[in-house]
Amino acid sequence: MKYIKSILVTLLLTVTLISCKEDNPVTPEPIDPAEGLTKVGEHSFSEIKAEVYTDAAIEVGYCKFYVKLTKLSDNSLITSASVKLKTLMDMGTMKHSSPLENISGTDAINSLFPSAAVFIMSxxxxxxxxxxxxxxxxxxxxxxxxxxxxxVNGSDNKTYFVTLINPMDPKVGLNDFEISIHTKESMMLFPAVEDVNVTMEPSMPSMGHGSPNNVNPVHQADGHYLGKVNFTMTGDWLIDLYLSKTDSLLVTSFNITL
Ligand SMILES: [Cu+2]
Structure with a gap:
């Protein structure tokens, strides 16, 4: 009994000590808004440091960038600024840009300035x-x-870029399906195309079947189309896409393996 009592006293003391400690909180480390992201570059201006991050591998496709701005004088985060992304590929004989997404306004989102590009070639x-x-x-x-x-070349003689954004980590069952559609107006201008009717047909060519309960992608904003794709089993899937505008029909497809 005495033994148990001493254990209890020890426990109580421990609890008291722990709670004492908790009554005296240390200043928490400020959370880095770029935690978990990969830095691709940085630059110091006269008063501001800018760091550029991504959240995925840099490859052909939709690539998000996050710019973190800090004041050089005190290292504090800047959450209001106008930050813009531009892209360029110099191919020797010619130069071109890519589809771009920049936020309107000057407010950071979660203390970072996001933007995105669609890299149309490697x-x-x-x-x-x-x-x-x-x-x-x-x-x-x-x-x-x-x-x-x-x-894809449309029947309207325009060039379109259809980009698979999701699923990047496909699972058996219903997955979010997202594509973006851009057209090429000039070497430096690739605007979003927002008026396309998308019909989607997933199938497993090796087994000769499709899947039920798919939801055709519908335009949301900035040329992004969102739907649902149903993978009923693992293996190689083919996603056929029929994209129609009033004056043009495009057909393309993506292969997705899970
Ligand atoms: Cu190029």
Missing amino acids: GMWEITIEVENSGEFTIPLEVAPSSNVKK
Whole structure:
């Protein structure tokens, strides 16, 4: 009994000590908004440091960038600024840009300034980050090949880029399905196409079957189309896409393996 009592006293003391400690909190480490992201470059202007991050491998397809701005004088985060992404590929005989997404307004989202590009081919690219009132800087980026972007010629003689955004980690069952559609207006301008009717047909060619309960992608914003794809089993799937506009029909497909 005495033994148990001493254990209890020890336990009580421990609890008291722990709670004493908790009454005296240490200042928490500030949370880094870029935690978990991969830095691809940084630049210091006269008063501001800009760091550029991504959340996935740099390959052909939809690539998100996050710019973190800190004041050099005290390392504090800047959450209001105008930050713009530009892209360039110098192919020697000609130069071209890519589809781009920049947020409107000057408010950071979770203390970062997000933007995105669709890299339409593999090879050496440059991304340029422009911070209003500070200047701009350029980061060279090697873009790895992938089959996530389809270049399609429409019956309207325009070139379209259809990009598979999701699922990147496909699972058996219903998956979010997301594509973006852009067209090429000039070498430097690739606007989003927002008026496409998308019909989607997933199938397993090796087994000669499709799947039920798919939801055709519907335009949300900025040329992004969202639907659902149902993979009823693992293996090689083919996603046929029929994209129709008033004056044009495009057909393309993506292979997804799970
Ligand atoms: Cu190129």
